[in-house]
Amino acid sequence: MSARFLILCSLILTLFSCAEPQVKLLSPSIIPAPQSLQVNAGHFTINEETTLSNNDDFTASYNFLNNFLEHASGRTWKTKYSETNSIILEYDDSISSKEGYSIESNEHNITIKASTDAGAFYAVQSLLQLMPVDLNNTTEIHIPAITIKDEPRFKYRGMHLDVSRHMYDVEFIKKYINAMAMLKMNNFHWHFTDDQGWRIEIKKYPRLQEVAAYRDSTLLGHYNDTPHQYDGKKYGGFYTQEEVHEVIAFAKARHINVIPEIEMPGHAQAAIAAYPELGCTGENVQVAMKWGVFEDIYCPSEETFTFLENVLDEVMELFPSKYIHIGGDEAPKTQWKTSDVAQQVIKENGLKDEHELQSYFIQRMEKYLNSKGRQIIGWDEILEGGLAPNATVMSWRGTNGAVEAAKARHDVIMTPTSHAYFDYYQSENDDEPLAIGGFLPLEKVYNFNPIPQELNDEEAIRVLGVQGNVWTEYMTTSEQVEYMAFPRMLAMSEVAWSADENKNYDSFINRVEYFHKRLDEMDINYANHLYEIEGTLNENQAYELSTKTIGKEIRFTTDGSEPDSSSTVYEAPIPFTADMTLKAQVFDDDEPLGRLFTQEFLYHKGVGATISINKEPHKSYPGSGANGLVNGIKGSDSRYGDSEWLGFWGEDLKIRVDFEQEFGVNEIELRFYHAPGQWIYAPNDLKISSDPHAPFSKIKPVSKSGNFYNYKIDLKVASSAFILLVPNYGTIPDGHQGAGNKAWTFIDEIIIK
Structure with a gap:
């Protein structure tokens, strides 16, 4: 469904409106x-x-539509078959x-047709989106004559x-689920347990509610x-089993499956705080008060397995979901290496190592x-x-895990940080609320292709779908969750539902602009962020x-002053030949929309030079x-992952x-x-040379400020080239987040004076 087709639809409807x-x-x-x-x-x-008129099999769909219409119209709707109206x-x-x-x-x-209640329910969601947003005091609702054929x-x-x-x-959980249903999403992944709190009632283990559900304090600011x-x-707090039943019933009526996540063997510090015998040290620990990865993980003892089986028994009684999520991520092996219990399990079972x-x-x-009829x-x-x-x-750490699993004939759900982590910043504006880091704008979510190129057609079938993740370290309120999830959830819904040939970002943006009224x-x-400005050199x-x-104009200045209705209208690229402070804003007639766009330009000797790197940047960053390393534009001073880092x-x-x-x-x-x-x-250090045949000079950072290591090399040479060697930090050491993994390197502008 192209943008041109949507414009044609609009013109057709306008003609009908003129006739009537x-x-x-x-x-x-x-x-x-x-x-x-x-x-x-x-x-x-x-x-x-x-x-x-309702088919008996379409109970949930009929109830949802009937309830919506009764609420909108304030009257009771008759249910009977009629050939008209x-x-x-x-x-x-x-x-x-x-x-x-x-x-x-x-x-x-x-006429809505489907072979299941789920299909009819999604038809109802489309029908409701054809109606005006505000139906208060509306006696008539006009629906355009249309034909839709649809499937996910x-x-x-x-x-x-x-x-x-x-x-x-x-x-709020219900509100979140209701929004998912509107967007035809069908799985709600409810992450209950982690180092910072245990949030589901388990009757057999009351200390999970008394101890694990509460932390004594919470980190302020950023980690x-x-x-x-x-x-x-x-x-702290926790959801009672009665509340869980209530949420599951609410979701079921909207054809949404609720998948619980009980983390293991890592992210278990809250549980170990309640029951120290579950850890490898037996020492008392606190429920974690800051974010991150912690070394206190479940010890692989029979006592631990009994605990987890009992927990999962109660979870399975609550959740009818075929799937139970067991986490499995970010589990440091430090304590297992020194644990007699862990080493004995390795020996008895002929295991190679802690992995x-x-x-x-x-x-x-x-x-x-599996013995209970469930899958993980x-x-x-x-x-x-x-x-x-x-x-x-x-697959969250990119797509490699998905490729490996699919080639081994395992099902895969795509949720890489690069396109699916809605706790990342969604705008480069400095006044965005605090987030974990990274940069994931709406367009990048929308353009996500869930099928890795490395998979053939047979392997690609293993990709079941996609999921947007909302990790809430920096989301203290439900309003903040909404801010981070919307409108990126809209983009992910189209990634999950719509065929590639029906996706068009310009069309999507125009629909989102109208959809704001519905939200x-x-x-x-x-x-x-629809009225924000993007800049490219x-x-x-x-x-x-x-x-x-569409239909807006950009006005700008280059002297650092804020643009107004009399400022220059942007019509062609702006030359960059000297230091410059560009400010721009979207205008609708004379009214400014969205946020002010500001870009500083630093014109140095490296601008426009030829640059090469022996490695390609990671596709996520x-x-x-x-x-971009010699374009005169520095990366963000508050976050990595923008268009310059x-x-x-x-x-x-x-x-x-x-x-x-x-x-x-x-x-x-x-x-x-x-x-x-x-x-x-x-x-830790760099090496630089102005002559490929001369020795390299070693350079240490001259300062550390916030999240930056700054390097400055004083030179007085005549040169036509520079070579810079940047060694990776290497493997992250034990006791640190991501221990045992390779470190990331992030670099921005190389300023040559």
Whole structure:
């Protein structure tokens, strides 16, 4: 469904409106985009005489539609079959997709056809999006005559919510699920347990509610801030089993499966605080008060396995889900290396090392769940040491885990940090609320292709679908969760549902702009970055500005003053030949929209030079490519992962800068991001040479400020080239986040004076 097609729909509806001026029709604006949508002549009017006709199998769909209409109209709706003026829910076994449906709207009826209640339910969601947002005091609702044929691309369409770091009341959980249903998502991943809190009632182990559910204090600011500071306030709570039942019933009525996550063997410090015997040291520990990864993990003793089996028994009684998520990520092996119990298990079971011990741990829990008719999902670390036989892998550390699992004929759910972590910043504005880091704008979510290129057609079938993740370390309120989740959840819904050929980002943006009204009506605190400006330096060293919304203009200044309605209208790229402070803003007529865009330009001797790097940036953090290191634009001072920071994972770098002619160089400045809590380490030293045949000089950082290591090399040489060697930090040591993994290197502008 192209942008051109949507514009054509709008023109057709306008013509109909001219023929019947008393009827105002809305252009179809459905998210996620249907597989096929045709606008026909005419319309159907829902009025006080309209009735509902329900197939007996479509109970949830009928109830949802009936409740919506009763709430909107304030009247009781009659249920009977009628050949005219009726909304008909009809069984059609020719629709092969269990979640597929069709809608036919004409002047007589609206007919919904599906082969299951789920399909009919998704048809209802599309129908409701064809209605005006505000239906208060509305006696007639005009629905354009349309034909829709639709089915999902993927069968798993999920959203995750972490309630262990910060907890939200049941009403918000329902609100979150209701929004998922509107977007045709069908799996809610409820992350209950972690180091910072245990949030589900387990009756057999009351200390989980009394101790594990509460921490004595909570970290203030960002994890990377030093020294750490705390609020000194006890925080916590848990969901009772009655509340869990309530949420599951609410989700079931919306065809959403609820998947519980009980973390193991890592992220277990809260549970060990309640029952120290579950750990390897037997020592008393506290529920964690800061974020991150901790060395207190479950000891692989029989007592631990009995505890986890008993916990899972109660979880399975509550959750009908086929899947139980058991985590499996970020489990440091330090304590296992020195534990007599752990080493004895390794010896008795002929295991090679602690990685195979984790595999043993996961496989043992999988066998137990399989014996109860359930299957496990785990984060991609469960691949390490050997994958459990029937496990489904959630690939979060990129796509390598997905490729490995799919080639081994395991099912995969795609949720990589690069495209699916909604705790990342979504705008480069400095006034964005505090987030964990990274940069994931709406467009990047939307353009996610869940099928890795390395998979053939047979292997690609193993990709069940996608999921957006909301980790809540920095989301203290439900309003903040909404801000981080919306509108990125809208983009993920279209990734999960719509076929590639029906996806068009310009069309999507225009639908999102209208969809804001619907989110307003639902009282959802979404982030609105639609009127923000994007800037790109082109190959001619001129700066291009753009905004995604149609019918608006950009006004700008280059002297640092704020633009107003009299400022220059942007029409062509802006030359960059000297230091410059560019400010720009989107205007609708004379009214400014969105936030002010500011970009500082530093014109130095390296700008426009030829640069090469022996390694490609990681595909999740490409920045502006190699040329971005000498384009005169520095990366963000508050976060990595924007359009200027380049990220490399575990690789030594050789950077060469060539100038058109030899000239005098006095100094070189550069900086690296340093955030050990996010596996990012600045190099301990660099090596530089202005002559490929001369020895390299070693350079230490001259200063450390916040998350940056700054390097400055004083030179007085005539040179036409520089070579810079940047060694990777190496393997992250024990006791640090990500221990045993390769470190990341992040670098931005190389300033040559």
